[in-house]
Amino acid sequence: MRSGLLVSGRRGGSGRVVGMLHLRVVCPVDATDEVLAVLKAHPGVTHVALFPGAAIEPAGDVVAADLAREATDEVLSALCGLGIDHTGGVTLEQIDTALSDAADRAEEAAPGEAADAVVWEELLSRTGEESRLNATFLAFLTIACLLAAVGVVTNSPVTIVGAMVVGPEFGPLAAIAVGIVLRRWDLVRRAGLALAVGFPLAMLVTFGGAVLGSYSGLFDRTMVLSAHQVDFVFQVGPFSLIVALLAGAAGMLSMTSAKSAALVGVFISVTTVPAAGYAAIAAVLGEWAICGMSVLQLVVNLVGIVVAAAVVLALRNRRSRTRDLGRPLSNG
The missing domain is CATH 3.30.70.120 (Alpha-Beta Plaits)
Known part of the structure; x- marks a missing residue:
């Protein structure tokens, strides 16, 4: 810029x-x-x-x-x-x-x-670019999941927060919301593909890293299951959805008003990437109940963010159209 x-x-x-x-x-x-x-x-x-x-x-x-x-x-x-x-x-x-x-x-x-x-063309351009499935997106998401896994193993909420900040997933989530509201289904498909490929791949790499760590003695079942400071990552409840909705609303307001600094707050408030990392660790340990709850936490957060972001954008779109109603464009 x-x-x-x-x-x-x-x-x-x-x-x-x-x-x-x-x-x-x-x-x-x-x-x-x-x-x-x-x-x-x-x-x-x-x-x-x-x-x-x-x-x-x-x-x-x-x-x-x-x-x-x-x-x-x-x-x-x-x-x-x-x-x-x-x-x-x-x-x-x-x-x-x-x-x-x-x-x-x-x-x-x-x-x-x-x-x-709201500058709609700017919003479309920005979300369109951030929703692409490319090596950079996959690298950031994988690194974020690995950081989350380290945070789980070491019982470190600070490392979990670091993983939240590194995670690039809000871009595709915002793109899905924009695509739904503006009926740009190509944008929805592209962003959906990025998430559908990105998270499984990042979790698979994290699973592989966790297997190596487990066999090399870096951590064991007792070490992970006693890490109660990071239990919030897989504990699904009403507040999981509430936080996701608030984060999605704040994120979309930030993107549409050019107040990008607020996006950092969105990144460190939702447990998407940490849940993916915890799911991989739990799968290695055979803790399938925790793995399932982690995946559910991931889904709840992803859906909540998209729903809230789409509602906020739809309201802003409606207000813009109402304000412009009856006023002709300045086209000379």
Whole structure:
């Protein structure tokens, strides 16, 4: 993401952290006037600049602007209505700080609050990328499960928390919620595949590691079964679902409001990865009751997160549509 410092005709002004995005449009020359009309007509857009003939591939003009987060969805819809996403390209970058009266006016003129605005294209792009089954996702999930297994064996809640933070599973879970709400079943399938392949593979590797550890004398049944500080990992109860629901809601609010720091709190509040790691350890020891409860804990948390995230996103989507009802897009 890009950090921009914008100065507009004043000295000694105090910087404001604003909810603005930098927009860059590559468009055919014959569409430039329409693009400029869209941008200049919206009160939430400012700092509009034109670079004639600057684009090489695809050839055309480059138009840049800064826009309030609340205005982003309308502007993107209007630009896509012109077909710019097919004939050229549209990119967005985050601006952390702006020193500009014009930026202040644009943010004030845009309807709603920046923290409440959902940029749907940004959300689709982000969740789509994080839901892919790839080597990096599998590596992080496997490492997280192995850390969880170490935490179980050593009776270390701190190591369990470390495994929660490393685990990458919230990305696909959020993607499933987004896909359900927006009826993007391709996204649901892709994220579901990542989870369906990732967790069994990570648990299998952890099982293998646990077998080696058991045979080499690193731990035994008594050592694991006496580790009562980490019993919460497999103990399924009403609070398991409650925590999963709250975590899913907080995670989706964080993703849709660009407050990504809150995602860390989500990661360390749910026992998805730790449950998978405990299941592998329990299977090695032949403790099938604990293994079954760990798997149930995993399923409860995964389902709870998706349900809560989907509900939050559906409510935000409904509110956005209600707010925009009857207001035409600024399409020049």
